[in-house]
Amino acid sequence: MDAFYASVELLRYPQLKGLPVVIGGGRRRVDDMLERLRQEHPEHAWSEDKLDEIPLAFFPRLSGYTGRGVITTATYAARQFGVGSAMGVMKAAKLCPDAILLPVDFDQYRHYSQRFKAIITDIAPLMENRGVDEVYIDFTDVPGGQREGGRVLARLIQKAIFDDTGLTCSVGVAPNKLLAKMASEFNKPNGISIVTDADLTDMIWPLPCRKVNGIGPKAEAKLAQHDIHTIGDLAERDRVWLMQHFGKSYGAWLHDAAHGKDDRPIETASEPVSISRETTFEHDLHAVRDREALGAIFTQLCEQVAADLQRKGYVGKTIGIKLRYDNFQSVTRDQTLESYIHQAPAIRQAAGQCLKRVDLKRRLRLLGVRVGSLMKIEDWQAQGSRAEETPAQPYTESLFGDESEQN
């Protein structure tokens, strides 16, 4: 989907069309924005169905923002200023202070995500989820899927999605997932691109290695040290040499990828491996000085994870924590229990144990709670689930050090 979060926001605020808009900074919902408008401008009759009447002047701008968020999506107008996803909001504010900043509203994006995916599976049932805004589709056996190399079906899908949602997408058609992913980037937004094996040398090899899905910043830097910059450079290298320098498995994969080889099937169904919640604090917190605040956040994270588990219908037995220090270094600890759990007090109990195994002298910027080794709740019940033991005194024990160890 093209600039998905931003495009969804533009559906309800069409007055922002064509303007630099960025999504990020914080998590909020439309109601919060309405609430603020009602307080600040009670002379208007604000309501959910009149969002398109909100004057431009009332929208928050990047320039007024102070905080630690990042940009998740930028409209194409905002990208002209050099603003892009994963960029810190404060940096984006320097590049384009007048851009409109909207908070993320995941519920809304999930809703549109389900809608466009339902439209796709109606046309082509073999679809693999790749997050909220991206999918792989197997055209092979769809009627008409081979016409004009797939272009006809790609156009049909684009039109069906646009007619239903007003959202545009870009489609890459290729013999495998690796090439299709790269092809989808060639004609954004609202484009179609077709790549065949015969196009490998002229369309793929000139691209920087970083364009391969699976080569990130670290691998790119290491490749550059060996003077490998384009996918073509990579394709020239000997397979064994790559395996010696990048590991047996990754090296072999690099070699295959550079030659456009990928035989991964479309996975139409998948089970989650873990469910987690984490939060970055507005300001760094200290385990001893801010232990009340940290304790409250910790409890809330456990409750959110528990609610997520129950909503999605899972229990888990590996409970873990993650924290990030003020120097951005992250550590994790986890613990596998004897039985499966899914309730907040039990999660908090186990996660609290993990917390005792980390250094809490440095200031913290992030805290997270994770549950892994998941099992479907039905399977758990079918095999005679044992009720989890709730700690006798939940939420009262000392979690973040104690006053005696002041630092």
Place this chain on the structure above:
DNA sequence: TCTGGGGTCCTAGGACCC
């Protein structure tokens, strides 16, 4: 002006078992 949140997969060492 430092750097979100929710995930997956891989590696590597150690415990433990046969």
Place this chain on the structure above:
DNA sequence: TCTGGGGTCCTAGGACCC
């Protein structure tokens, strides 16, 4: 009498993706 060869599970960290 100084040291096997598998296999699985657990844990921690890190790369990468959307």
